[in-house]
Amino acid sequence: MKKIIALLLCGLLLFGAALADEAPAGKTIIVKGEFAITAKLPEGYTLEVTKIKSGAVAGALVSEDETKPEILLGISFSEEFDDRKLNDLSEEEIQDLLAETDELFSNPQHVIQETSHGTKLIGVYEDSAELSQFDIFTLWNGYFVEVLVIGREGHPLTQDQLKMVNEVISDMWMKADDTPLAEGEDPIVILDEYHGEGAEDSWAK
């Protein structure tokens, strides 16, 4: 299983963007004064809820098709890694991060790869006969961005589903946002648009 996952991710992270047949619906989440993240949603998925709470933003990509996996998006700021990226971390720091992630696993496995934009990503999963949960995360300017894929009711994830998730991540962009936030104003704005154009402060750089 480990070898299959590693090979799959290696190929998909590098070429995932090119595999998309048509442009799917896009969404942009802006947290005013902090960041904007923009992504293309997989076909049949909607961004049902996003909520900022205690410094973290959580989003759920859901589908009415019960054969499709749940996809959770989590973004949280870390003072410890303020203004740093995964690519900036030392091997020791990465190992420390993996140790934190592995705590509850019986047999954790990791895949470290880079997107075609050069953003380093870490995949985490349990090495078992059937893969029912997969997690990919990166660190961007102090923000941990994480995509968590969970098979419905513990059902194993298929290679097509992993491919779909990697396409989402490959096309995802993130930028700093300096929009002023008025007192009492909701900091979150969700746009039905994809703003994947490059910018100097995007994680594509």
Next chain:
Amino acid sequence: MNRKGLSLMLAAVLLAALLIPVAASAKTMYVYTKNGGELNMRESANPSSQVLVKIPFGAAVEVTSSLEDPTWTPCVYNGFSGFVMTKFLQKNKPDKKPDPQRDPTDVDLMNSIFKDMAVKDGTVVVSLAKPSGYGAMRWAPAKSARMIDKLPEGTELSVLAKGTHWYQVMSPDGRVGFIYDSFVQPQ
């Protein structure tokens, strides 16, 4: 005045001169936790160091350093001298204790994804089952979900929801997340 007396007086003057800046730099700050809970004063500026005393919400502490540290502040409270986390101090005495209301959106979000989560009330206390030295609070009830806080043993957590293996909890500083049930003991 003999030489010994003069020396003592000079020493006293010097000591006073050394103490004046410290006294001048001491300032009063007040404990403010988002859920109205107590604040731990620790022996050193480290989340795993020994808790000397639990400081009630709204209590005044005397800050003993003029240097502002964004993470830890040395201070004195009720005869104890130690360190508290800077983010739980504020200049003004808080008017009233906040009511740690649960956020229905957070509960709904996770209920829609994790069918086994059900709204609950109560309190759990971090009780370490692993040698890591803390209980890991994660942003989602999943093993690989990233950690958003490291909770020292004894931290009281308000329960918002409970699933098969996970509690959704609120920490003393108002952070909401999930903790694996082997890390906590129900109260």
